[in-house]
Amino acid sequence: MSSSDNKPERTLADLGVTRPDQVASLFAEVRAQFDAKASEDFIEILWKEWRDQWLGRKSGFLSRITDNWLKPAAPDLKRTVGACLNDLRAHVEAKIEERRLSIERNEEEWSLARERVDLSLPGVIRPVGSHHLIRQVFQEIEDIFVSIGFSVVEGPEIETLYYNFEALNIPEFHPVRDDMDTFYLELPKGALTPLLLRTHTSPMQIRTMEKQKPPVRVIVPGKVYRRDNPDATHSFIFHQVEGLAVDADITFCDFTGTIEYFVKQFFGSGVKTRFRPSYFPFTEPSVEFDVSCPFCGGTGTAASGGTCSKCKGAAWIELFGAGMVDPAVYGFVNYDARKVSGFAFGIGIDRLAMLKYGIDDIQAFFQNDVRFLRQFP
Ligand SMILES: [Zn+2]
Numbered sequence: 581m582s583s584s585d586n587k588p589e590r591t592l593a594d595l596g597v598t599r600p601d602q603v604a605s606l607f608a609e610v611r612a613q614f615d616a617k618a619s620e621d622f623i624e625i626l627w628k629e630w631r632d633q634w635l636g637r638k639s640g641f642l643s644r645i646t647d648n649w650l651k652p653a654a655p656d657l658k659r660t661v662g663a664c665l666n667d668l669r670a671h672v673e674a675k676i677e678e679r680r681l682s683i684e685r686n687e688e689e690w691s692l693a694r695e696r697v698d699l700s701l702p703g704v705i706r707p708v709g710s711h712h713l714i715r716q717v718f719q720e721i722e723d724i725f726v727s728i729g730f731s732v733v734e735g736p737e738i739e740t741l742y743y744n745f746e747a748l749n750i751p752e753f754h755p756v757r758d759d760m761d762t763f764y765l766e767l768p769k770g771a772l773t774p775l776l777l778r779t780h781t782s783p784m785q786i787r788t789m790e791k792q793k794p795p796v797r798v799i800v801p802g803k804v805y806r807r808d809n810p811d812a813t814h815s816f817i818f819h820q821v822e823g824l825a826v827d828a829d830i831t832f833c834d835f836t837g838t839i840e841y842f843v844k845q846f847f848g849s850g851v852k853t854r855f856r857p858s859y860f861p862f863t864e865p866s867v868e869f870d871v872s873c874p875f876c877g878g879t880g881t882a883a884s885g886g887t888c889s890k891c892k893g894a895a896w897i898e899l900f901g902a903g904m905v906d907p908a909v910y911g912f913v914n915y916d917a918r919k920v921s922g923f924a925f926g927i928g929i930d931r932l933a934m935l936k937y938g939i940d941d942i943q944a945f946f947q948n949d950v951r952f953l954r955q956f957p
Contacts, residue, residue: 588644592661600660610641611671618675624683631676634697635866642669653692681911713956714837714945718801721821724845724924728838730797730823737803738765740773743783747912748862756861761807763816771930777805780926781822785905788824789913794920795827801929812941819929824905827916832865832904835923839869839902847874847936854896863903866928872884874935890935897935900927 587595587610597606617630634641642651645665653661711719719830722732726915741752750756760779784800800822808814840853851874855867873877873895876888880895887893902925907917930942937956944952 588641588648589827591648592654592657593652598654598657600657603657603660603664607668610645611668614668614675617621618679622679622683624687627679627683631680634676638657642672651940669802683820686949692824710953710957712945712953713933713937715927716956717929718819719937720846721927721929721932722799722801724842725823728841731800732824733784733788733798733800734802735778735781735800737778737805738775739778739783740775742773743786743858744776744778744780747786747909748782749906749908749912750861754861762805763807766956778802779806780804781820782924782926784822785824785862785909785924788911789826789910789915794915794922796922797825797827799823811942813931815946816932817944817946818942821927821929823902823925823927824922825924826905826920829918830921830923832866832923834902835902838923839925843869843871843899846932847871850874850877852878853899860901860902860903862906862909864900864906865902868901868923869899871899873897874940890938899932900925902926915928 589605592598592606595606614634622630632640637643642665645668648681650658650661650665651699680777691932695892726732736754745751745754745757745760750760762779763777765775765777781800781802781804784798784802788796788800800820802820802822804819804820805817808816810816825834836853836855839855843853844851852872854870854872855871858866858868859955860866872886873880873891874897876882876895878895880891880893887894891897902923904923905922910917910920930945933939933945934942
């Protein structure tokens, strides 16, 4: 209030005001000073300060005027002072409220301006990914086996010698270990057992049977590792789906029937299957399953009349190995080999995907080239 700042602190007598017209001009002066301030721009915090300066209950100017001008006023001035004070109070309150509303309005406008969305701006295009072909083939195989009562289990990629070899009837110095050379983990000195990256998904046969009494029907999709040099058909990492069914009365017919059902579901009902005797340490008897070449209809001759390039004229394509579970394996998991029987198979996913989708280089699965991946949305 500049020069009149201290006027409400003093009494009328002190200010030399003795006539009603002096009272009126004193109030006019105060009001003019209020109005000068009222026309300034306020932000909320300054508005609050201003409001308290005028309307504060103890030390606000209006309270001071009440205490110092009205209360001690001489009887002949009291009415005028009271009326002027009421006018001033109404004016001050109305103005302060008006400014409060305008601050609120401004803030709303500001926040609207801040949050305004410009629909004319070009959007951000985020490409939607898709499942990798390997994942899609896993899914396809899982769907087929789940539909005939198998469940899906997964297991560790880091294994012990026991689960990867010994419990699968592959003792140390067994020649099969040469084909399954793999990567060993560097462990601190004194580690109890070497750890390796599993060479097949078969360890989960053992882990499942250890945990579960027959009947068992599981498939195990997953990554496996071998020390192979990369070329068009070899990779040090690839994918398998292991299958295992063990129950009281599973026969060789159940086994071949299941495999045939799977192959027809996967390649189409027109294909034929056949099996040839083979050898795996953990199955007895063991077989290799072949499928009649789906590309030349099992004739060995391509549509052009030449030799079919997929089966090289053989009319059959080798699919995967399988067999009846070797009774010796049941000994490792406390199953009674006289009471149970079952079959197991190990499907190479990469090979199957290459066959079905006509891919000629296994490395394409691991190179993350979007030109390749986009072909299998
Ligand atoms: Zn063919």
